Amino acid sequence: MPLRLSARAATLASAEVPYLAIALRKGATLDAALATLDQAVGGALGRVLTSREFRGARDEVMHLLGPAGGPAHLLLVGLGPPTEPGGAIRRAAALAARQARKLGASRIGWYDGDADASGAERAAVGLMMGAWEYADLKTAPPEDERRATLEEGVIYAADVALAERGVAAGAAIGQGTNLARRLAMMPPNLCTPEFLAATARDIGTRHGMAVTVLGREELEREQMGSFLSVAQGTPQDPKLIALEYRGGATGGKPIVLVGKGLCFDTGGISIKPAQGMELMKFDMCGGAGVLGAMESIAQLDLRINVIGLVGATTNMPSGTAVKPGDVVRSQLGKFIEVVNTDAEGRLVLADVLSYARRYEPDAVIDAATLTGACVIALGHTATGVFGTDAALVQEVLDAGTRSSEPGWQLPLWEDYKELITSDVADLKNTGGRAAGAITAAMFLKEFAESFPWVHLDIAGTAYSETDLTYLPKGPTGVPVGMFVEFVRQRAARSSGSS
Ligand code: BES
Ligand code: MN
Numbered sequence: 237m238p239l240r241l242s243a244r245a246a247t248l249a250s251a252e253v254p255y256l257a258i259a260l261r262k263g264a265t266l267d268a269a270l271a272t273l274d275q276a277v278g279g280a281l282g283r284v285l286t287s288r289e290f291r292g293a294r295d296e297v298m299h300l301l302g303p304a305g306g307p308a309h310l311l312l313v314g315l316g317p318p319t320e321p322g323g324a325i326r327r328a329a330a331l332a333a334r335q336a337r338k339l340g341a342s343r344i345g346w347y348d349g350d351a352d353a354s355g356a357e358r359a360a361v362g363l364m365m366g367a368w369e370y371a372d373l374k375t376a377p378p379e380d381e382r383r384a385t386l387e388e389g390v391i392y393a394a395d396v397a398l399a400e401r402g403v404a405a406g407a408a409i410g411q412g413t414n415l416a417r418r419l420a421m422m423p424p425n426l427c428t429p430e431f432l433a434a435t436a437r438d439i440g441t442r443h444g445m446a447v448t449v450l451g452r453e454e455l456e457r458e459q460m461g462s463f464l465s466v467a468q469g470t471p472q473d474p475k476l477i478a479l480e481y482r483g484g485a486t487g488g489k490p491i492v493l494v495g496k497g498l499c500f501d502t503g504g505i506s507i508k509p510a511q512g513m514e515l516m517k518f519d520m521c522g523g524a525g526v527l528g529a530m531e532s533i534a535q536l537d538l539r540i541n542v543i544g545l546v547g548a549t550t551n552m553p554s555g556t557a558v559k560p561g562d563v564v565r566s567q568l569g570k571f572i573e574v575v576n577t578d579a580e581g582r583l584v585l586a587d588v589l590s591y592a593r594r595y596e597p598d599a600v601i602d603a604a605t606l607t608g609a610c611v612i613a614l615g616h617t618a619t620g621v622f623g624t625d626a627a628l629v630q631e632v633l634d635a636g637t638r639s640s641e642p643g644w645q646l647p648l649w650e651d652y653k654e655l656i657t658s659d660v661a662d663l664k665n666t667g668g669r670a671a672g673a674i675t676a677a678m679f680l681k682e683f684a685e686s687f688p689w690v691h692l693d694i695a696g697t698a699y700s701e702t703d704l705t706y707l708p709k710g711p712t713g714v715p716v717g718m719f720v721e722f723v724r725q726r727a728a729r730s731s732g733s734s
């Protein structure tokens with residue numbers, strides 16, 4: 237069950253929640269609502285601030301006892317310096333909810349002094365992210381050792397009507413984000429291409445979207461030799477999944493979101509080392525991001541047409557697998573020399589990008605856990621952003637900033653092209669170690685020339701191998717926030733309300 241969220245007036249001393257989280261910036265002072273609460277707790281709040289026991293630093297948490305007749309516990313959470321406005325609130329709210337969940341609270345209150353809808357939205361997304369966990373495969377402890385599950389979040393604000401709007405939007409984004417995280421976290425024997433297709437059908441049924449799923453036979457008919465070369469080593473049926481959300485004008489050109497959905501990437505014949513290979517269940521995070529974004533977009537009821545495409549398969553070594561040196565023919569007709577079977581994501585995306593042409597897209601954005609090189613370049617903080625349409629790239633970067641899923645642009649200059657020139661075919665699927673994230677994107681560009689296009693390399697940002705304090709280790713939900721924010725901005729632009 238997703239966290240139930242609501243907004244209420246900020247009478248904090250009598251707030252009806254066992255845990256009230258209070259977010260404070262570095263150097264913050266008490267506003268009117270907090271001053272009243274401070275009186276009710278005998279000045280304890282003011283004291284920890286003036287003594288600088290609590291400084292409002294990022295990820296800082298302090299626990300105080302609440303007032304009689306009000307919330308039993310106060311959880312002070314730091315927002316850090318006032319330089320990163322949006323991201324700080326989402327992060328602190330996630331941290332607070334995570335903390336409350338660990339303490340066994342069933343309800344959490346949130347107050348950050350911010351009265352506007354976007355503040356409430358960010359808090360709502362954060363609370364949902366912090367409340368989320370994947371416990372399906374853990375046996376529940378005996379009844380007497382069980383803690384309550386966090387079921388409800390209440391956002392306290394001065395303007396309740398305004399906050400309610402933000403909460404509704406935040407809940408939609410939070411649910412899409414957590415859906416993506418759930419799919420990513422599921423083990424690869426459960427989250428198969430077939431399961432991704434079933435999930436897409438479920439989203440389609442609930443929101444009235446047309447869903448088309450192509451299997452191996454249909455991909456053969458489509459002459460997707462590039463996609464199929466990756467799937468030829470696995471007995472599982474590969475799936476090209478298409479969801480059509482038609483919220484905009486009939487015939488209005490859609491935004492197409494494309495995701496790499498490698499439910500497991502062993503590397504194939506160019507097999508990966510055993511150490512850490514289990515993490516390659518996360519190689520479907522781009523696809524999960526597309527499904528999560530489609531869920532959020534439908535819940536937000538955006539007035540725009542959006543197509544979601546997922547290329548789903550697994551990359552396995554076997555007697556039938558593609559091998560280094562093989563040349564395959566993509567749907568577009570370009571011949572590709574497969575020098576490394578571990579560079580499989582681009583082979584799948586090449587044909588899915590070609591498939592996008594039939595929708596006559598206004599813009600295509602793909603997301604893929606595409607290269608280890610992108611992790612080396614940008615770490616786990618920024619998504620790699622590539623594109624030749626400067627205005628579209630900027631739009632995507634802005635959407636990343638607004639959604640606290642920042643991206644950073646890397647170049648796609650013609651100079652890099654020669655690195656993927658093949659001796660026998662039109663191009664080869666890897667360009668060696670130098671500029672690995674860029675040559676991967678250069679490869680995709682060959683299949684994305686008939687529409688404005690941006691590629692997101694989310695290899696470093698879609699999941700974390702370490703605990704992030706505000707989120708546990710595992711999937712982060714990236715790029716759902718960025719996708720939704722981009723589409724939302726486009727919808728606002730086309731309806732003239734921006
Ligand atoms: N899925 C991987 C990329 C990846 C690596 C994602 C590490 C997350 C963490 C991709 O399919 C891959 O194997 N890429 C190769 C490309 C190389 C063979 C040119 C890589 O990055 O090593
Ligand atoms: Mn690979």
Ligand code: ZN
Nearest residue numbers: 498501519581
């Ligand atoms: Zn991969």
